[in-house]
Amino acid sequence: MPLLRPLLAVVMILLAASPVAAQDRPRVVAVNYALQYFAERLVGDTAEVIFPVPQDVDPSFWRPSIADISTIQSADLILLNGAGFATWVDRVSLPRAKVANTTAAIEDRFIRTESITHSHGDGDEHSHEGLASYTWLDPMLAIAQAEAIASAITARGIAPEDEVANRLAALRTDLEGLDTQATRAFAGMQDIAMIATHPRYQYLARRYDLSLTSLEWEAGAMPTDAERAELVALVAQTGAQVLIWEAEPPADAFAIAANLGLANIVFPTLAHGVEEGDYMQAVAAALTAMSDASPQ
Amino acid sequence: MDRTVIRAIALASICAVAPMGAAAHQLTVFATTDCEMVTVEAKFSNGNPVMLADVRVLDGNNTLLLTLPINEDGTVAVPLDSVDHSGGLVIEVDTGSHENYWIVTPDDIARSCQS
Numbered sequence: 001m002p003l004l005r006p007l008l009a010v011v012m013i014l015l016a017a018s019p020v021a022a023q024d025r026p027r028v029v030a031v032n033y034a035l036q037y038f039a040e041r042l043v044g045d046t047a048e049v050i051f052p053v054p055q056d057v058d059p060s061f062w063r064p065s066i067a068d069i070s071t072i073q074s075a076d077l078i079l080l081n082g083a084g085f086a087t088w089v090d091r092v093s094l095p096r097a098k099v100a101n102t103t104a105a106i107e108d109r110f111i112r113t114e115s116i117t118h119s120h121g122d123g124d125e126h127s128h129e130g131l132a133s134y135t136w137l138d139p140m141l142a143i144a145q146a147e148a149i150a151s152a153i154t155a156r157g158i159a160p161e162d163e164v165a166n167r168l169a170a171l172r173t174d175l176e177g178l179d180t181q182a183t184r185a186f187a188g189m190q191d192i193a194m195i196a197t198h199p200r201y202q203y204l205a206r207r208y209d210l211s212l213t214s215l216e217w218e219a220g221a222m223p224t225d226a227e228r229a230e231l232v233a234l235v236a237q238t239g240a241q242v243l244i245w246e247a248e249p250p251a252d253a254f255a256i257a258a259n260l261g262l263a264n265i266v267f268p269t270l271a272h273g274v275e276e277g278d279y280m281q282a283v284a285a286a287l288t289a290m291s292d293a294s295p296q
Numbered sequence: 297m298d299r300t301v302i303r304a305i306a307l308a309s310i311c312a313v314a315p316m317g318a319a320a321h322q323l324t325v326f327a328t329t330d331c332e333m334v335t336v337e338a339k340f341s342n343g344n345p346v347m348l349a350d351v352r353v354l355d356g357n358n359t360l361l362l363t364l365p366i367n368e369d370g371t372v373a374v375p376l377d378s379v380d381h382s383g384g385l386v387i388e389v390d391t392g393s394h395e396n397y398w399i400v401t402p403d404d405i406a407r408s409c410q411s
Contacts, residue, residue: 063397066383066400093404
């Protein structure tokens, strides 16, 4: 039959182009959604980018299973955030040749923190220095991390260098756009005290010179009575006018803050993905809400 | 409120409660395997070895296989032939006040047997 051969050829091409090709693509693992998003922008369709942490688990403190680590070890590239993000990376063997620390070049810009003082057995009391981890919330640091990812991708031949360079230029432009939007959104807000429901925004606050005090509330949860009392005290202490939520809480929680004279802003940290839209859209929406709350 | 005061409060708040990579695990656990045994080492972040702790060995399904006391030098050896390690092992060290873990995958063990 004269049509049989062309038909067979079409079927073979279709089979080759879909699932099999997907399995053959290089695999990149990222320790948070921000890095996953940057990597996906940079590789296009040439690689699969995996962020393995379940949606209901904080990626900073995720405890992977052995199967998770086996999957990660077999990836072609493992993107770490550095700055102490993702404690599990210090509890497993990761193949050095596959690991890229995306903040290795910007360690001099880390924000150092200090934990609560305690002692071990008979030892003297002491405290542990730590690092603020959510580096990408400063768009300039996010650009540096995207550049590190691009270098890691091309160094391992995961995607063609010229394509990655073009995509990096586009990503850099988008992140610079976010920085411009943020500069405008926070203009004139440097003297307005703000409170964050979780200490995630140190790099954002430094970039835009914000006066930000942090609570330790669970993301998206209704604050307890004790937490409400803490908020009342902090508002009295700081004169705060803005409350930044890591995730949208129940409506009653918004009402509690509003009754204290606080403008409620949901600013996702992007350690996890958002339900609607992507990284750029989520940050842009948060900045628009911030602009709307601005007294200007 | 004075801007300097606001900043001082904000800074104090950040220092007191910020999430910290290093501070989140004041007990460091490390394990290596040489094909015959898994050697576990546990230290506090000040460098002192852990002298008193339970070392729990779990399989890939988080089933407890073995519990051993740690030696005074902060190490303990787990013979691989004493446990079913086909699905990998999770090593947990628990001092009572501090706890941490190390994951050994089947690939880690297989690689150690090739070298």
